Amino acid sequence: MSTLTIDKPLANVIVIGAQWGDEGKGKITDLLSKSADVVVRYQGGVNAGHTVVVKGQTFKLHLIPSGILHPETQCIIGSGTVIDPGVLIQELDQLESLNISTRNLLISETAHVTMPYHRLIDRASEERRGIHKIGTTGRGIGPTYADKSERTGIRVLDLMDAVSLRQQLHRTIASKNVILEKLYDLPPLDPEAVIEEYLEYADRLRPHVVDSSLKIYEAVQRRRNILFEGAQGTLLDLDHGTYPYVTSSNPVAGGACVGAGVGPTMIDRVIGVAKAYTTRVGEGPFPTEIHGEMGEILCDRGAEFGTTTGRKRRCGWFDAVIGRYAVRINGLDCLAVTKLDVLDEVEEIKVCVAYDLDGKRCEDFPSNARHFAQCQPIYKTLPGWKRPTDQCRTLDDLPRQALDYLKFLAELMEVPIAIVSLGASRDQTIIVEDPIHGPKRALLYTNGSPITAEV
Ligand code: IMP
Numbered sequence: 001m002s003t004l005t006i007d008k009p010l011a012n013v014i015v016i017g018a019q020w021g022d023e024g025k026g027k028i029t030d031l032l033s034k035s036a037d038v039v040v041r042y043q044g045g046v047n048a049g050h051t052v053v054v055k056g057q058t059f060k061l062h063l064i065p066s067g068i069l070h071p072e073t074q075c076i077i078g079s080g081t082v083i084d085p086g087v088l089i090q091e092l093d094q095l096e097s098l099n100i101s102t103r104n105l106l107i108s109e110t111a112h113v114t115m116p117y118h119r120l121i122d123r124a125s126e127e128r129r130g131i132h133k134i135g136t137t138g139r140g141i142g143p144t145y146a147d148k149s150e151r152t153g154i155r156v157l158d159l160m161d162a163v164s165l166r167q168q169l170h171r172t173i174a175s176k177n178v179i180l181e182k183l184y185d186l187p188p189l190d191p192e193a194v195i196e197e198y199l200e201y202a203d204r205l206r207p208h209v210v211d212s213s214l215k216i217y218e219a220v221q222r223r224r225n226i227l228f229e230g231a232q233g234t235l236l237d238l239d240h241g242t243y244p245y246v247t248s249s250n251p252v253a254g255g256a257c258v259g260a261g262v263g264p265t266m267i268d269r270v271i272g273v274a275k276a277y278t279t280r281v282g283e284g285p286f287p288t289e290i291h292g293e294m295g296e297i298l299c300d301r302g303a304e305f306g307t308t309t310g311r312k313r314r315c316g317w318f319d320a321v322i323g324r325y326a327v328r329i330n331g332l333d334c335l336a337v338t339k340l341d342v343l344d345e346v347e348e349i350k351v352c353v354a355y356d357l358d359g360k361r362c363e364d365f366p367s368n369a370r371h372f373a374q375c376q377p378i379y380k381t382l383p384g385w386k387r388p389t390d391q392c393r394t395l396d397d398l399p400r401q402a403l404d405y406l407k408f409l410a411e412l413m414e415v416p417i418a419i420v421s422l423g424a425s426r427d428q429t430i431i432v433e434d435p436i437h438g439p440k441r442a443l444l445y446t447n448g449s450p451i452t453a454e455v
Pocket of ligand 1: 021134135137138139140141232248
C-alpha cells in the first residue's frame with residue numbers, strides 16, 4: 001500500500017479511454033511518459049483535447065501527444081490519425097511561445113489531412129440530420145476518414161509535394177463543390193486559395209514529416225520504451241462503440257497497432273483509464289446519465305466542459321457494464337481511475353452493476369444499439385466518504401468508503417486498479433501498483449477463477 005514511482009523502463013504500453021472519452025488520459029499519459037522514450041498518438045484528430053497541468057500552467061493539446069512536455073521524449077503523430085495542419089501549427093506555436101521545444105515531434109507521412117471541405121461537410125451534414133444528429137465536434141473528422149476509406153483522401157505526403165497537391169486538390173474540390181453547393185446550399189471553395197493556404201502549412205510542417213512506422217520499429221529494435229496514446233474512448237470506437245454515435249476511428253487498443261503501424265507482438269501492456277463516474281459529450285444513449293441536481297454537481301465539481309468544443313458534458317454514475325466491456329475489448333491489464341475527488345461531497349454513490357433489458361438482467365454490453373438505448377441501469381448504492389481526498393497520496397490516506405468504492409469497481413470489472421487520480425496535478429496521484437511491471441492481467445487467472453484487485 002505504499003506509493004510507488006514509475007521510473008523503471010516502461011516497455012511498450014497502450015493507454016486507452018475505457019468510457020466515452022475525456023477520462024483524463026492526458027494526465028495519465030503525461031505521468032507515464034516520464035519514463036517513455038517515444039509517445040505515439042495513433043488515431044483521431046483535432047476532435048480530441050488533452051488538458052495537462054504542469055507547475056500550475058495549463059496546456060490544451062489536440063493533436064500533439066502530451067509527452068511533448070518532457071524534453072527528451074520523441075512524440076509521433078501516427079498514420080492512423082487525421083491532421084488539421086492549421087490547428088497543429090497553432091499548437092506548435094503555443095508550445096514554442098512557452099519555451100517548450102517541438103524539435104522532437106514527428107508526423108507520419110501517411111496520415112490523412114483534414115481539409116476545409118471536411119469541416120464544412122461535417123457541420124452541414126450534422127445540421128441536415130436534425131434530431132438524428134450525432135453531436136460531432138464539427139472538426140471534419142468523419143468526412144476526412146470517409147475520404148480515406150473512399151481512397152480519395154489527401155495524405156501528408158501529398159501535402160509535401162506541391163505538384164501532386166495542386167492536381168489532387170483541383171480534382172477533389174471540383175467534386176466537393178458540387179456537394180457543398182447542390183446538397184448543402186453552401187458557397188463553393190476556391191481551389192487556388194485552399195492550395196495556397198495548405199502549401200504554407202506544408203512548409204512549416206515539412207521538417208517534422210517522416211515514415212513513422214519505420215521510426216517506431218527502429219525504436220522497438222533499440223529497446224526504447226514506447227507509449228501508445230489513444231484519443232476518445234472505447235464506447236466511441238467506430239467498430240465497437242455505440243454506433244452510430246461514435247467517432248470515425250478506432251480508439252480501442254487494437255487500433256494502436258493499425259494506427260501506429262506496429263505488430264501486436266510488440267505490445268507489452270494495455271492500461272485503461274476510467275473516471276470514477278461517467279461522462280459523455282454529444283448525442284447517443286447513456287443509461288447511467290443523471291438528470292437533475294446531482295448531474296449538475298458532478299459537472300461543476302469535475303469541470304465537465306469539453307476541451308475542444310467547450311460543450312457541457314453529460315454526467316452519470318459509474319457504469320460497470322461498459323467497464324467490463326472495455327476490459328474485454330481492449331484486453332486491459334489494469335485500470336487508472338481518475339477524478340475520484342469529484343465524488344468527495346456525495347452522500348451516496350451509485351454504481352451500475354447490470355442493465356434491465358425488457359425485464360431481463362443483462363450483464364454484458366449489448367452490441368445492438370436499439371437494445372442499448374432501452375437498457376435501464378440496475379444500481380448498487382454505496383456510502384460516500386464526505387471528506388476531501390485531493391491531498392491523499394497513498395491508499396492508506398483514503399477514507400475507508402473511498403477504498404471500498406475502488407475495491408467494488410475492481411471486483412465488478414475483474415481488473416486491478418493500478419492508479420488513482422485525485423486532481424489535475426501530477427502529484428495528486430496514488431500509484432497503487434506498478435501498472436507496467438506488475439503481473440499481466442492474463443497471468444492473474446488461475447484455474448479459471450479471476451483474482452481481483454489488491455486494493
Ligand atoms: P467526431 O469525432 O467529431 O466525429 O464526433 C463524434 C462523436 O464523438 C461525438 O459524440 C463527439 O462528441 C464525440 N467525441 C469526439 N472526440 C471526442 C473526445 O475527445 N472526447 C469526447 N467525445 C468526443
